[in-house]
Amino acid sequence: MxxxxxxxxxxxxxxxxxxxxxxxxxxxxxxxxxxxxxxxxxxxxxxxxxxxxxxxxxxxxxxxxxxxxxxxxxxxxxxxxxxxxxxxxxxxxxGGAVHRMPRSREARELQFARCCYDHLAGSLGVAVTQALQDRGLISAVADKQFEVTHDGMGWFRSMGLDVAALEPTRRGLARQCLDWTERRHHLAGPLGVELMSRLCAIGWVRRSKSSRAVQVTPKGWAGLKEQLGVDERAVQASG
CATH class of the missing domain: 1.10.10.10 (Winged helix-like DNA-binding domain superfamily/Winged helix DNA-binding domain)
Structure with a gap:
């Protein structure tokens, strides 16, 4: 034995x-x-x-x-x-070769950036969430939640979003949502919804009229790079 x-x-x-x-x-x-x-x-x-x-x-x-x-x-x-x-x-x-499922153009667009219950998902959503964590603005905690740090409160405020004024749901204020295409977590909950709304309001992203896809504007890429270090090429390469 x-x-x-x-x-x-x-x-x-x-x-x-x-x-x-x-x-x-x-x-x-x-x-x-x-x-x-x-x-x-x-x-x-x-x-x-x-x-x-x-x-x-x-x-x-x-x-x-x-x-x-x-x-x-x-x-x-x-x-x-x-x-x-x-x-x-x-x-x-x-083992054998790892096969990947082929994706249509629409599927690729949705994987890149889309709305998920009114918060940002896809490669972009995951990249933004990871950048928020890397900069110590949010931190992953128990029960699939994110906690907004002291620095995070200030950063969100600078973006025109008052975290303290948000009303948590029974599932929390900032939730970890497993992205179905990226298989990593993106930011959900009331904070995720308000962040998505704010990004649209300041002209960084636009929602598609015909699908859940989200497009990033040139202004948005510049802002994401400056504020969070989220680079267009890196996000596209990860998708």
């Missing part, structure tokens, strides 16, 4: 080519639904579900429910590090 059952169990899970491919598809830190992981590995939804259940039970994955959907991600940076180390030793650990 092995003296290191945890090691042998993890190795067994990763050794399967289908499971290895799904794990590598999650190595960028994004969460993905079972359907996309099945597509990535080239297996049926039923087969993928069976493999995902084993990876969850083995502690290599975690799952997050957003509405009716379940999104899977690596259980932590330690899993990503293990995969990278194994891949450098034996490239075969990556």
């Amino acid at each position: 092995s003296r290191h059952p945890a090691v042998s169990s993890a190795a067994f899970l990763i050794a399967d080519p289908t499971r290895a491919t799904m794990l590598m598809a999650l190595a960028d830190g994004r969460a993905q639904p079972a359907g996309e992981l099945a597509y990535a590995a080239g297996v049926t939804a039923q087969t993928a579900s069976s493999h995902l259940a084993k990876l969850l039970a083995g502690g290599l994955l975690s799952v997050e429910t957003q509405g009716r959907h379940r999104y899977y991600r690596l259980a932590g940076s330690h899993v990503a590090l293990a995969l990278e180390n194994l891949a450098s030793i034996a490239p075969g650990v990556q």
Whole structure:
């Protein structure tokens, strides 16, 4: 009997080519639904579900429910590090090729920037939220919430938004919403809604009349770069 059952169990899970491919598809830190992981590995939804259940039970994955959907991600940076180390030793650990679902022009536009219950979502929404965190203006806290810091209060005020005057809902003032295309969190809740409204009011973004897509104006890109360091090329490259 092995003296290191945890090691042998993890190795067994990763050794399967289908499971290895799904794990590598999650190595960028994004969460993905079972359907996309099945597509990535080239297996049926039923087969993928069976493999995902084993990876969850083995502690290599975690799952997050957003509405009716379940999104899977690596259980932590330690899993990503293990995969990278194994891949450098034996490239075969990556399993088969990771397939990506093709996207239409409309889908690409929605992935780039869109309205999600009146707050900013997509690559741009995630980039803005990450920039707010990187600058210490908001911080992630328990129960999928964001907390506005003292510096954040001042920054939002400089943008014409009084955080103290906002009325929290039962789900909080600033909520972490898992972006369904980016698989990362963007800013939701009353603060997210008011920020989106403010960005429209000052002419930084425009809502499409025919879809949920959002366009950024030249003034908006200049303002986002100056205020948050959000660069147009970087956001486009991440989408």
